[in-house]
Amino acid sequence: MATRNIAVIVGSLRKESFTRKVAHSLIEQAPPGLQMEIVELRDLPMYNEDDEGAHAPAAWIAFRDRIRQADAVLFCTPEYNRSVPGVLKNAIDVGSRPYGKAAWSGKPCAVISVSPGALGGFGANHHLRQSLPFLDMPCMPAPEAYVGGIAGKIKDGALADDATRAFLKTFVDAFAAWVERHAS
Numbered sequence: 001m002a003t004r005n006i007a008v009i010v011g012s013l014r015k016e017s018f019t020r021k022v023a024h025s026l027i028e029q030a031p032p033g034l035q036m037e038i039v040e041l042r043d044l045p046m047y048n049e050d051d052e053g054a055h056a057p058a059a060w061i062a063f064r065d066r067i068r069q070a071d072a073v074l075f076c077t078p079e080y081n082r083s084v085p086g087v088l089k090n091a092i093d094v095g096s097r098p099y100g101k102a103a104w105s106g107k108p109c110a111v112i113s114v115s116p117g118a119l120g121g122f123g124a125n126h127h128l129r130q131s132l133p134f135l136d137m138p139c140m141p142a143p144e145a146y147v148g149g150i151a152g153k154i155k156d157g158a159l160a161d162d163a164t165r166a167f168l169k170t171f172v173d174a175f176a177a178w179v180e181r182h183a184s
């Protein structure tokens with residue numbers, strides 16, 4: 001089986017981000033055919049259509065190129081006010097333009113949401129899913145992944161809950177199969 005290059009997008013800039021720790025657990029548990037790497041959002045300027053063209057920020061160009069190189073995308077999102085954090089929405093917007101040249105187009109993807117709350121970021125997860133058909137991204141329908149109560153599942157800076165780790169393994173294996181199904 002060919003190696004598939006996966007761009008992992010983490011919608012948090014926080015140093016001790018729970019979402020990033022979950023992303024790390026997914027990366028650690030990925031099957032051999034998936035090469036998963038976090039694409040950093042920290043230096044991505046806010047999208048402004050006035051800045052497109054010859055003077056577009058270098059960070060936008062680099063981000064779009066990085067997404068284009070990926071075979072698939074894994075979105076890992078926290079929940080801010082029952083939606084996705086602005087940093088993640090900005091990344092989606094940057095990658096979606098110039099019009100007709102979206103870097104995301106045709107890439108299979110999956111969404112996982114993470115929260116200290118009981119709902120596991122359900123609102124963010126589904127707000128994010130709303131953008132995906134418009135971006136022409138086939139999104140893995142199941143298993144759905146809402147990781148709640150995350151604060152109690154971290155020990156010594158890493159995910160330490162066996163049931164959650166086992167679920168993440170199921171999720172990342174299903175994602176590998178989804179990517180393979182959509183491989184061009």
Ligand SMILES: Cc1cc2nc3c(=O)[nH]c(=O)nc-3n(C[C@H](O)[C@H](O)[C@H](O)COP(=O)(O)O)c2cc1C
Nearest residue numbers: 012014017018019020078079080081082115116117
């Ligand atoms: C502006 C803001 C809005 C938030 N809104 C929600 C929310 O709607 N639902 C929720 O479960 N948690 C909410 N939280 C709490 C986050 O889930 C929590 O800060 C979490 O640690 C963020 O993810 P991270 O650890 O990956 O940075 C909010 C936090 C912030 C800073």
